[in-house]
Amino acid sequence: MDYEQVIRRRRMVRDYTDEPLAASCVERVLASAPRAPSAGFSQGWAFLALSEPEDRARFWTFAATQAEHSPSMRNAPLVVVSLSHKNAYLDRYAEPDKGWSDRAESRWPAPYWDIDTGMATLLMLLTAVDEGLGACFFGLLPDQLIPFREAFGIPASYLPIGATTVGHRAAVVAPQSDRIAQRRRPIDDVVHRGSWGR
Numbered sequence: 386m387d388y389e390q391v392i393r394r395r396r397m398v399r400d401y402t403d404e405p406l407a408a409s410c411v412e413r414v415l416a417s418a419p420r421a422p423s424a425g426f427s428q429g430w431a432f433l434a435l436s437e438p439e440d441r442a443r444f445w446t447f448a449a450t451q452a453e454h455s456p457s458m459r460n461a462p463l464v465v466v467s468l469s470h471k472n473a474y475l476d477r478y479a480e481p482d483k484g485w486s487d488r489a490e491s492r493w494p495a496p497y498w499d500i501d502t503g504m505a506t507l508l509m510l511l512t513a514v515d516e517g518l519g520a521c522f523f524g525l526l527p528d529q530l531i532p533f534r535e536a537f538g539i540p541a542s543y544l545p546i547g548a549t550t551v552g553h554r555a556a557v558v559a560p561q562s563d564r565i566a567q568r569r570r571p572i573d574d575v576v577h578r579g580s581w582g583r
């Protein structure tokens with residue numbers, strides 16, 4: 386698909402059929418994630434890929450609110466949970482070429498572990514669009530994180546920043562709400578050229 390089309394067509398799709406995904410599509414979506422940039426090339430991320438029906442069913446018990454709001458999201462044949470790994474960044478920047486041997490979090494201008502994991506997730510969203518599929522990123526509620534980690538054996542040092550469904554779009558996908566479709570902020574509202582508000 387043309388690059389402009391991929392960008393323009395990307396939107397969160399919450400309506401899916403249960404048509405299976407070709408294995409090549411699943412692998413292409415997953416393979417796009419680690420192509421993301423990462424601070425110091427730390428690559429402090431991991432991706433829990435759930436495609437077996439029983440694994441996905443188990444996942445949805447921890448995302449019940451989302452499933453209630455958008456029931457056909459459960460049809461999506463692939464759910465990928467993105468996990469950020471802060472320690473990988475603290476370890477990497479404690480190396481001699483970076484020199485932050487105190488591993489102090491106060492040195493970081495922003496939580497790059499979460500940012501980079503988000504960038505990796507965006508690549509999966511875009512790859513799904515390029516494959517002609519739908520995808521949606523959504524958050525997991527804080528009170529679900531501990532039981533979710535336990536259920537899937539995720540180490541405590543990995544933070545689930547959210548999950549992405551990938552699947553074939555339903556024949557009728559709910560239109561984006563007017564609020565979203567019409568209120569994407571204009572370019573000059575968000576880009577400050579040369580100086581803030583000039």
Ligand SMILES: Cc1cc2nc3c(=O)[nH]c(=O)nc-3n(C[C@H](O)[C@H](O)[C@H](O)COP(=O)(O)O)c2cc1C
Pocket residue numbers: 395396397398451522523524525547561565
């Ligand atoms: C960090 C983040 C968290 C989000 N959490 C949810 C969520 O919990 N549930 C949901 O349905 N959508 C969620 N979304 C999707 C947004 O609602 C959506 O991106 C926004 O409304 C713009 O619509 P669009 O992505 O279709 O253009 C999230 C998006 C981001 C980037």
